[in-house]
Amino acid sequence: MKGLEQKWKAPEQARISWFLIRWTILAIPLAILVGSLVAFFLWSLDEVTNLRLRNPWLLAFLPAAGVLIYFLYDLAGKRTEKGNNLILDEIHEPSTGIPLRLAPLVLIATLITHLFGGSAGREGTAVQMGGSLADALAKPFRLDQEDRKTLLLCGMAAGFGAVFGTPVTGALFAVEVLFLGQILHTALLPCLIASLLADITCQFWGVGHVSYSILSEAITLTVPENWWNSGMLLVKVILLGACAGLVSACFSMLTNQVKYISNMLIPRPWLVPIAGGLIIIGLSMIPGNQDYLGLGVWNADPSVVTISSAFSTGGAETFSWVWKLLFTAITIGMGFKGGEVTPLFFIGATLGNVLAVWMGAPVDLMAGLGFIAMFAAATNTPIACTIMGIELFGGEHFLFFAIACFTAYYFSGHTGIYSSQRSGIPKTGRLLKKIEDEP
Incomplete structure (x- = not known):
């Protein structure tokens, strides 16, 4: 194939093997932390949702809940307001980092939103928690800027894979969402390792996911x-x-x-x-x-x-x-x-x-x-x-x-x-x- 050497080189394969071993080691603590936090988040989300369904009158306090969320983010710093975009920006152009306080902040704010009837999701919370924890681990791991970017992607993948129970999708999402029309292949396997381990960790805590099924018979187009x-x-x-x-x-x-x-x-x-x-x-x-x-x-x-x-x-x-x-x-x-x-x-x-x-x-x-x-x-x-x-x-x-x-x-x-x-x-x-x- 043009542009690629066909001859197998042992040193190159050795470097690749070390790359995979190293990123597995780096991904394990991140995945355990993210998977555990996502498990707590999903459990908490079920609890506040059930509480709201039993008490429809909580909707009346949604405006007050919004003010509380505003001042929580105001106290935490304006950069935290960017959410998922903050993590993407840090990967594209590293700056001052992602504050660790983003993880508990977005968790609390999301639970408040759902408790009082706001129509919102959960992937943003999981991805932001994953990115925040990943950046917190980058310094003790002594990672350079390129490895830090990869770890941030692993945090995104871990959060997404664990919150939906879709580890392969979590990995692909992290490397596909950065650029429209391009995939960052270099981080693909580290992201898969982090996403899979985070999903396993989440399931270990006994937190399940709603299952969906398509029962309609498949039609083969080529027959x-x-x-x-x-x-x-x-x-x-x-x-x-x-x-x-x-x-x-x-x-x-x-x-x-x-x-x-x-x-x-x-x-x-x-x-x-x-x-x-x-x-x-x-x-x-x-x-x-x-x-x-x-x-x-x-x-x-x-x-x-x-x-x-x-x-x-x-x-x-x-x-x-x-x-x-x-x-x-x-x-x-x-x-x-x-x-x-x-x-x-x-x-x-x-x-x-x-x-x-x-x-x-x-x-x-x-x-x-x-x-x-x-x-x-x-x-x-x-x-x-x-x-x-x-x-x-x-x-x-x-x-x-x-x-x-x-x-x-x-x-x-x-x-x-x-x-x-x-x-x-x-x-x-x-x-x-x-x-x-x-x-």
């Missing part, structure tokens, strides 16, 4: 007698991917606009979360329920719209995805904490449910595809999300996972929920020409 049915389903999957990409772009732009307009119109920053809390309370009165508050993963009441219910016929209303999009954009855009990914799962799954009914497609399959495609579009990580489909739903529908995620990735344009994600190669760019033009 001639399936060509018509598989071709029609393929068209529907492509349409779903396109819709997911467009909705994701709307979500990203709306969240940014909510943040910009609220900061422009409201003179005092601490008043922004108060206004946000009041808007959420008012919005919740329109559908007449609290289905779109909090995490939205599961509910004992089968009449409540959740991610789990979206995998069944009748498990979502026509505009469920719109409501969740609005609630989340306002929650995140006006100062509450947690992350966007789990709400994106909700938006994608309910969108898939609605489109499945309209197009006459399998509901559980379309909900699962919407689940991962929306995430792929919002984070520009189609490969990681394709693998997430396999880790969550099994590999029978692998080809449809890829088609939905790749299509959504393109249709989201150059938007995303992480402002510090850098553009490596434009989605419609010409790769070979770009490489040839580089000095």
